[in-house]
Amino acid sequence: MQLTIILGRRLFYAAALIAAVVVLNFLLIRLAPGDPALTIAGEMGGATEEIIEDIRRTYGLDEPLHHQLLVYMKRMLSGDLGDSLFFNTPVMDLILARLGPTVLLVMTAMTLAVTLGSFLGVLAARNPEGLFSNLITVLSLVGYSAPVFWTGIMLLIVFSAMIPLFPLSGMYDVRLGATGLALAVDVLHHLILPAFTLGIIFLAQYSRISRASMLDVLGADYVRTARAKGLSERVVLYKHALRNAVLPVVTLAGLQFGSMLSGAVLVETVYNWPGLGQLAFESILRRDHPTILGILFFASGMVVVANLLTDLTYRIIDPRIRTGRS
């Protein structure tokens, strides 16, 4: 009962938040320099005034701003995100075609970062001053601070060009025309480098957080009790300590979903991954306002959903939250 109330309230806030994001984005995007009609004309190598006026008329860019916003909001309520200025196709179709690859990439990278990061953090916490711990700290720092497009290109040069282990770009090899299982394997093959590139930035933070929180927990009374009971180190570490130490990791994962999406913009561009990030990047360069707005709408929706899920996960992992407001 209580859960439904909480969920209902959360959903209401989420909807209000998304509406605010839409209006803000709509206005912000028009503050950016660059006129969509001129950009389209520029892509064509120049055009006459009549053609430019024609483009403006076709896409309703000649209407006053508040009118454009009203029309946009009204259409949005019926699930219509408008048409792309670049492709002339419904933005919804463009986004739906790109959603799958992005979710696949981000979720893989996230899983990789969270599991591998926590695991490394736990290992490091066992002997915080040891060589291994220091090595992880250094690697984490490098992974965190290297720009993602640089990491991407370096990984490509080493693991695709010099040592031809992985393909260079795209989500599958179109020359093969594979289907079914062969296609799945091909996609997996293409997924490894981009997922690793995206994961590596976040891996650093997870390993640092889980190392720190593990160190905290390992000093707690109940861990000493567990050890005193004569439980094996493995059980103490993974069953008693980790469960509590993982809470900050989950918080971080929820918070970072948004930055993961923005990281995907660059990773998808470097690896030519056909996701929302790549579409976002190109749409900005093209001043394709409806597409940018649609992507931002979806992205904010995804972040809100991720936060909701984080809350729910919390309740599952931590019984204290389930029983009351303490």
Added chain:
Amino acid sequence: MSIVRSIARIAIVSLAIAGLASPVHAAEPKPGGTLVVGAGAGVRHLNPAVQSGGATGVPGTQIFAGLVRVDDKFVPHPYLAKSWEVSGDGMSYTFHLVENARFHDGEPITSKDVAFSLATVKANHPFGIAMFDAVDRVDTPDPHTAVIRLKKPHPALMQALAPLLMPVIPEHVFGDGQEPKTHPMNAMPIGSGPFKYKEWVKGQHVILERNDDFFIEGRPYLDRIIIKFIKEASVALLALEKGEVDYYPFARVRFRDIPKMEENPDLNVSTRGYEALGPINYVEFNMRNAPFDDVRVRAAVAYAIDQDFMVGKLHGGVPHPGYSPFYRASPFHSDELNKYEVDLERAAALLDEAGYKPDEDGVRMKVTLDYPTFHIDSLTNGANYLKSQLKKVGIDVELRAPADFPSWAQQISSWDYQFTMNNHWNYPDPVIGVHRIYLCDNIKKQIWSNTQGYCNEEVDALLKEAGRTLDFDKRKALYGDFQLHVSRDLPLYYINQEPYVTAYRNSVMNPPETVWGAMQPMDQVWLDR
């Protein structure tokens, strides 16, 4: 020789030849195989009748045929038109179409489609008016004869009939009353060319398949063309080295990287072709405001630039010095104009004369130079070179690079700049590519018009006369006068002519290297592997 006569002669000579002679490889072409083409820019749609530019042009000229195709010397050859005649007064062109030609859906290609295509291009293409305003009507006396009737002489007509500029599109598909610019079939067109549309995954690839029913017997050689979009230039080059891409036109390569690429035994790097685009780089002055409203200040900037140094030292000798508004391969190009060869003393004297005296720090004026980021060698490095040269004559330049193309384009097209680096295409005829930059009535708030605000009635008259003069020698003389005038008035100062770089693997035979480069039918390309 008059252009009318030359066209008539070519028509007779080439009657028997179906297509272009291909002298590059004597080996027997091997049929089959898939050519993977690397592309940097995403494509808006696949119909070049209503969209200009290379992204649409490369797939578009595979999907659609034109009346003629043009070789590496601007000479038109038969394509969908097997022959043609030009009337004595040059006012009507009669084209005889190939009789067995069919669209990809099996419908025959008729003169009605030709008339429809021309009307569609005229009304919707960014250069439709420049190309076909002179056309009065297209008569279709029978399904295989199309007569283009002009209302005034139009020397650029034949060049405007290349597949890129006037693709022959099916009336029964595009003539259904929907808006041509946003027609849904632009994304999956039914065409008339050597390759058929198969698939387009946005941001990923376009797949074209061999048209088995192509009207030239035995062509094309390739089974399939895959155009693969790779946004990152460095990744595209890696893909080429690895063999994931075979052919990379408009390769975004730094000039200094070319020698390194040439060392790779699997690769060829070419700067041939694309004369019909004729890209030329220049410094553009906003002539409305001080200090560049004064021709002496503009001339001082020109005198500060050492083109030979730029081309030879900065750019490794890849581009060519260029002083003329005409691309060096254009038949109208000539060297007879004021070149402003580097002379710093002269520059300083001109600035003195214009009243810009140096202060105690030696600074005469502070100006801002905006430069776009789409040509890193010529325009970005060029801007930096210009800053250091102008400092020597007391002009303190602040460099400013707007965030991306749309930002820069908006700034220039709203005339909100002092001077900028710029690049325009000549296109196959000055009527399309050059006039727009200089005509008084084209001072517009749009990119690649007369944004500098230049107006000289004598120049206007020369251009208008040249635009309707059929006799080649007379026309060339008019353009010669024109370029003398503008090199004196100096609304723009041309700095170099930069070729497009094509990189391809050794296995690619007969790569397209006509004046249209990769924007020509690739029916003669084959793979040796």
